[in-house]
Each structure stands twice: as C-alpha cells, then as structure tokens.
Amino acid sequence: MKIFFLLLIISSPLFAYTLNNNFGASFKNNEIKVYIAGNTTCSTAQLNIYDLNDLITPANDNFWNRVPTSNIRLSNGGYTDAIDNINTGRLCAPTDNDCIVDAAATVIPPVDGIVIACNNNPDNFNGSNVLAVTIPNKFSGRDITGAVILINDSSVVFAGLSKSDKIGVIAHEVGHAIGLGHTDDTAALMYYRTVKQRKTLGEDDMRGVSYLYPMKLDGMGLLGGCGTISTKPPGASGKSLFWQMSITLTIVILISELIKLLRSKTRSST
Amino acid sequence: MKRHLIFILVAISALPAFADDPQSSIKEIYFNLGTHTEYYNAVQNDDSGGLRKFDLAPTIGIGLGIPWKNNFHFLPEFNWVLPQTAEDSHIIINTFMLRGDLGYDVYGWLRLRLGTGIMWQNQQGRAGKSTQNNGNSTSTFYYPNENRSSLNNTLDLGIETLLDQYSIRLQTYTYSIFKKEQRQYSYTIFLTYFWDK
Incomplete structure (x- = not known):
C-alpha cells in the first residue's frame, strides 16, 4: 500500500502549452487545407514548389493529424493563385500597427486556410537564423480563417536543414497557424528552436491541439468525430x-x- | 440541456423499478490504484528523439463484478487519472474513464478482459501570460482560459492476475481503431483490492 501512496504524490513534471492570443483563436472548421502560394520562389532556400509540396503532407500527417483527442484534419490543398508581394514584400499582419506605418510595408492579402510561401525580405525575419514566421492574417470574431507561413529565403539557414528537419519546421509553423504559441518544453514541437531528432509531437503539443480542436466521441474512428458545422x-x-x-x-x-x-x-x- | 436533464430525472425516478428483485447481481466491488501511460511510444519526451514508454500518472478507480454465465463477468468501472497541473497550475488536466469489460476467468487466478470505454479528458485553463523565446527576441503568449474536454471511444483489452483479495492488471486502451493514422495505444497498470469477493 505504501507504493500506492507514493504514486499519488509522484507524477511526471508537466510544462504548459500556450496560445497565440488571449482569446484562444482557432479555425472554426476542423478540416483545414494547407496550400502553397502558386507564384512563390525559394531560390536561397533551394526549393522549388514541388519540393515544398512534398514537405506538407508529412508535416500534417506525422504530427498534428495523429492526435486522437483532437479532431483537427490538416490536408494538402495544392497551389493557390499568385499572391502579390509574397516573395519579396515586407509583409504585415492586419493587426501589426508598427509594421503597417512603415511606408515600404504592405498588409498581406487575406488568404483562406494556411498558405506557405518563401520570402526573401529580411525585415520579415528577426535575424538570419530565423527559419520561418507565421502571420495569422484573417479573423472572423474569435475564429482564424487564414494564416500565411513565410519561409526565410533571405538566408541559407533553411537550405542547410535535412528533409526531416524541414518537415519539423513546417509542422511547427502550422502549429502557430492553427493557434498555438511556444512552450518551455524542449521535447515539444512548439519549443522555439528546432530539435535535431524530431520524431513526433510532445505532450504539450498534443494537449494544446486537443484544447483548440477537441474530439467529441469518435466511435473509435468510425464516426470521425468531425466538427462539422451544425x-x-x-x-x-x-x-x-x-x-x-x-x-x-x-x-x-x-x-x-x-x-x-x-x-x-x-x-x-x- | 433541458432535454438531458429531463432524461436524467426520468432515469433516476426509474431506480425503484430495478430494485424489485432484492437479490443484487453484483458479486464483486473493487478499488483500483495504478499509473496511466498515455500514447505508448508516440509522445516525444526529450530533445534527442526519445519516445515515452512509461509515465507516472496516478490513477484511482472503482469497479463492479457481475457474473454472467460460466466464467464470464460483466465488469463496469470508473477510473480517474488524478489532476496533472502544468506550469504553476495554469492548466489542470483530468482524465476520466468510464469503461465496461467482459471478463473471462481462464483459471481461478487469471482473468482476461475485453471491453470498451469512454475517455474524457478535461483541461481547465486558468489564463495568464507567458514570455517565451521567439527566435532572437521574446514574445508574449497566452495560457488557455476556458474549460474544454475531449471525448474518445476506446477498445480495451486487459489481463489480470487474481491473488485472493488483490489483483494486478495490465489494461490497454486503443484509440481510433478504425482510423489508422490516428490510432494510439495507452495503458494503465493497476493494483486492485476486492472489497467484496
């Protein structure tokens, strides 16, 4: 019996996930498409749009789509129409007033779903070692309806990563796009730095995505538990x-x- | 909500109807104490690629044994993975399991279980801010501020060694058995005390 009581007072330490904003914004529909900007070029990052396309499905399926307590379903949406300034512009979120007052900057056009592009304007990245940034740029009340992920094409840092690390970076940015912030837990995908041996989500990531997109009785997978609009x-x-x-x-x-x-x-x- | 309340009241008012037969079908009442591991081998738990195989998450529970025929029993139980608090209690996580097993006593000391359950994982967000590294600077992020729950159906398998008034059990739970990409396995190791055996 002593072992039992010992168990009651010992448990694994937990960190805590965070959210991008104080109102817990998330996509309203749990089925979210991840697109590639059709006119993007990633010359310094040494990718073409087909390479980029190959990174999206594993970033979705090896990470966020694997959590049974969450009903989120990310899928590869293919290519969007051309987006103005996406490759070179100093791009601002619609809520980023400091950026908007910059005459050289443009507010990024609202997109539907998550759009990934490369961008070679260093002003978008707070340093050459920053791999990518995410700009949630379209809201409807508390809901996110669009977000843009910019891969840093102004330095060679992204090009130097292995394919699995690139997938991890995309998955991390998708985490921001769906509403999650950073965590202190070095084992979590949402830790602020890349981890060389990134295999799957950490506990914090799983809790966070389950909070934003909770599963509601899935019938062991038969019912899907889809958060269809009702x-x-x-x-x-x-x-x-x-x-x-x-x-x-x-x-x-x-x-x-x-x-x-x-x-x-x-x-x-x- | 009103519909649910009415149903619950009607169900409770029907209690005496079930009490006509004074002989109870319940032959066992038992209490569980154990540790729960969520998502075996599917959660990264260090920055060198290690995956979690065991977790210390204290779990308590109560269950009933209702003999059916031959060596079969109906074994409903309720378990609670005690609250896990994260980051100075900004998030409190409770997991509850409402389960029903069909148990088969292979021998007097060995019981196999097959059943299903509902996993209810509740997260209470206590709000607050956190300053986190963000590339070469820091940014403010936010803790959740609402109470939200996930509900899952699981397919459960268990093996139990019965030792007089105690037993040791390995209970497994399979999530999303019909959806391969989301399928995960959790388990609990229980030490059980039979109060009325």
Missing part, C-alpha cells in the same frame, strides 16, 4: 444525446444493483 447548439447532437442516455441508464442500473447489495449486506450483518 446549426444545433453544442452538445445537442443526436450522437451526443445517444451516448449520454446510454451512460446514464447504465449508471442508474449499476447504482440500483449497488443499493441492493448494500441492503443485503446490512441485513446479513443484523
């Missing part, structure tokens, strides 16, 4: 009601059986 208020879906009724009925039967058992115990003891 006109019903939360919790009023037929699926949810069915489960609640089943659970309540089971509990009621078990309580009645327990009462009987306790009664018979009382009788036998008297």
Whole structure:
C-alpha cells in the first residue's frame, strides 16, 4: 500500500502549452487545407514548389493529424493563385500597427486556410537564423480563417536543414497557424528552436491541439468525430444525446444493483 | 440541456423499478490504484528523439463484478487519472474513464478482459501570460482560459492476475481503431483490492 501512496504524490513534471492570443483563436472548421502560394520562389532556400509540396503532407500527417483527442484534419490543398508581394514584400499582419506605418510595408492579402510561401525580405525575419514566421492574417470574431507561413529565403539557414528537419519546421509553423504559441518544453514541437531528432509531437503539443480542436466521441474512428458545422447548439447532437442516455441508464442500473447489495449486506450483518 | 436533464430525472425516478428483485447481481466491488501511460511510444519526451514508454500518472478507480454465465463477468468501472497541473497550475488536466469489460476467468487466478470505454479528458485553463523565446527576441503568449474536454471511444483489452483479495492488471486502451493514422495505444497498470469477493 505504501507504493500506492507514493504514486499519488509522484507524477511526471508537466510544462504548459500556450496560445497565440488571449482569446484562444482557432479555425472554426476542423478540416483545414494547407496550400502553397502558386507564384512563390525559394531560390536561397533551394526549393522549388514541388519540393515544398512534398514537405506538407508529412508535416500534417506525422504530427498534428495523429492526435486522437483532437479532431483537427490538416490536408494538402495544392497551389493557390499568385499572391502579390509574397516573395519579396515586407509583409504585415492586419493587426501589426508598427509594421503597417512603415511606408515600404504592405498588409498581406487575406488568404483562406494556411498558405506557405518563401520570402526573401529580411525585415520579415528577426535575424538570419530565423527559419520561418507565421502571420495569422484573417479573423472572423474569435475564429482564424487564414494564416500565411513565410519561409526565410533571405538566408541559407533553411537550405542547410535535412528533409526531416524541414518537415519539423513546417509542422511547427502550422502549429502557430492553427493557434498555438511556444512552450518551455524542449521535447515539444512548439519549443522555439528546432530539435535535431524530431520524431513526433510532445505532450504539450498534443494537449494544446486537443484544447483548440477537441474530439467529441469518435466511435473509435468510425464516426470521425468531425466538427462539422451544425446549426444545433453544442452538445445537442443526436450522437451526443445517444451516448449520454446510454451512460446514464447504465449508471442508474449499476447504482440500483449497488443499493441492493448494500441492503443485503446490512441485513446479513443484523 | 433541458432535454438531458429531463432524461436524467426520468432515469433516476426509474431506480425503484430495478430494485424489485432484492437479490443484487453484483458479486464483486473493487478499488483500483495504478499509473496511466498515455500514447505508448508516440509522445516525444526529450530533445534527442526519445519516445515515452512509461509515465507516472496516478490513477484511482472503482469497479463492479457481475457474473454472467460460466466464467464470464460483466465488469463496469470508473477510473480517474488524478489532476496533472502544468506550469504553476495554469492548466489542470483530468482524465476520466468510464469503461465496461467482459471478463473471462481462464483459471481461478487469471482473468482476461475485453471491453470498451469512454475517455474524457478535461483541461481547465486558468489564463495568464507567458514570455517565451521567439527566435532572437521574446514574445508574449497566452495560457488557455476556458474549460474544454475531449471525448474518445476506446477498445480495451486487459489481463489480470487474481491473488485472493488483490489483483494486478495490465489494461490497454486503443484509440481510433478504425482510423489508422490516428490510432494510439495507452495503458494503465493497476493494483486492485476486492472489497467484496
């Protein structure tokens, strides 16, 4: 029994994930497409748009799509139409007033979903060793509807990474695009630096994506648990009601059986 | 919400109907104490690529044993992975399991379990700010400020050695069994005390 009590007071240390903003913004629809800007060029990063395309699916599937407690579904959306200034512009988020007052800067055009591009304007990156930045640039109330990921094409730092590290960098930036901030946990994908041996998400990442995009009864994967847009208020879906009724009925039967058992115990003891 | 409340009230009012037969079907009441490992071999736990295989997450629970026929039993149980607090209690995480197993006693000392459960993972965000490294500078990020839950159905398998009034059990939970890309495995090691065996 001593071991049990020891277990109660010992548990693994936890860090904590953070969010990009204080209102917990996330995409409203859990099915989010990740696109490549059709007119992007990544000469210093030594990529073409097809190489970039090859990084997106593993960044989605090896990381964010693997969390069963989250209903997020990221998919490769292919190529977008050309976006003005995407390769060279000093690009501002619509809420970044310090950037907008710069005469040389332009507010990045709103996009739908997540768009990835390379950009060679060093002013967008706070140093040549910064691999990429993410600019959530389209909101509807508390919902993100669009975000742009810019890979640093003004230095060779991205080109020097292995393919798996490039996938990790894209996955990290996608994490920002879907609403997550940084964490102190060096094992987490959302740690601010790249980790050489990045294999999967850390615990913080899994908790964070489950907070922003929680799964609601998936029927072991058969139902999908998709957060499809519904006109019903939360919790009023037929699926949810069915489960609640089943659970309540089971509990009621078990309580009645327990009462009987306790009664018979009382009788036998008297 | 109103619909759910009405159903719960009706269900509770039906309690006496189940009590007509004075003989209880429950033959065992047991209490669990153990440690839960979430997502075996699928969570990175260090910066050199190590994956988590074991976690110390204290878990308590209560279960019932209802004999069915031959050596089969219906074994419903409720377990609670005790609250894990993160970063000065900015986030509190509770995991609850409502499970039902069909147990088969292969021998008097060995029980196999097959069942299903609902995993309810609740996260209470306590709000607040955090200054984090962000490239060559720092940025302010935010802790969650709401209470949100994930619900999953799991396929559960267990093997239990019965030792008089105690047992040791390895209980596994498979998430998303029908969706390969999302499938994950968790497990709990339980030491169980049978109060009414």
